[in-house]
Amino acid sequence: AQRVTQPEKLLSVFKGAPVELKCNYSYSGSPELFWYVQYSRQRLQLLLRHISRESIKGFTADLNKGETSFHLKKPFAQEEDSAMYYCALSPGGSEKLVFGKGTKLTVNP
Amino acid sequence: DAGVTQSPTHLIKTRGQQVTLRCSPKSGHDTVSWYQQALGQGPQFIFQYYEEEERQRGNFPDRFSGHQFPNYSSELNVNALLLGDSALYLCASSTLRMDTDPYEQYFGPGTRLTVT
Numbered sequence: 352a353q354r355v356t357q358p359e360k361l362l363s364v365f366k367g368a369p370v371e372l373k374c375n376y377s378y379s380g381s382p383e384l385f386w387y388v389q390y391s392r393q394r395l396q397l398l399l400r401h402i403s404r405e406s407i408k409g410f411t412a413d414l415n416k417g418e419t420s421f422h423l424k425k426p427f428a429q430e431e432d433s434a435m436y437y438c439a440l441s442p443g444g445s446e447k448l449v450f451g452k453g454t455k456l457t458v459n460p
Numbered sequence: 461d462a463g464v465t466q467s468p469t470h471l472i473k474t475r476g477q478q479v480t481l482r483c484s485p486k487s488g489h490d491t492v493s494w495y496q497q498a499l500g501q502g503p504q505f506i507f508q509y510y511e512e513e514e515r516q517r518g519n520f521p522d523r524f525s526g527h528q529f530p531n532y533s534s535e536l537n538v539n540a541l542l543l544g545d546s547a548l549y550l551c552a553s554s555t556l557r558m559d560t561d562p563y564e565q566y567f568g569p570g571t572r573l574t575v576t
Contacts, residue, residue, distance in 0.1 A: 394464075394567050395503070395567040396566075396567065437502050437503075439502075446554060446565070447508060447516050447518065448505060450502030451502050452501055452502045453501075
């Protein structure tokens, strides 16, 4: 079965604090992992994917195959990071996306 | 480029009716995927169309059907609407051309369907 679990529905931090959004996945093969973000009144957009190993807007995510996790991290949160974050996987050989339920991040001033 | 566009924005239907939602992909894209997002949930994959054929399908009943036109735009049809079909329906476009990234999907703003 293909499943993505985001254990935190809501996450609140203060500006300048580190933030980590957790994501665990279940898939027997080698999936592609992604983080999508939806800012208020905007459409869902790709934030980053594990294969590119990029840092986007200060966010990074490391794929841990042993723990089947793909947590999203940022050392110093900004107010503009407040948004809904979705972790997603794409099963090998397929371009469909399997999403988690999302985590709403609020960064307080 | 307006990106992915969807119509209508909102729709209210009665149980048992049929509905058609429309999607125009981003310029240069040839693949359209549809997702259903219920309140408080992540998007769920319905199906994907490429070259006017259904390429992949998620775990949705046959009441959900689709179509892709030669200009790559797509329709999602839902028959015999149930209250549980109330959701935000998202369209995403991408391309399977060899020189591009098939995993980069661009999402539309969605159509909010309410079934009463």
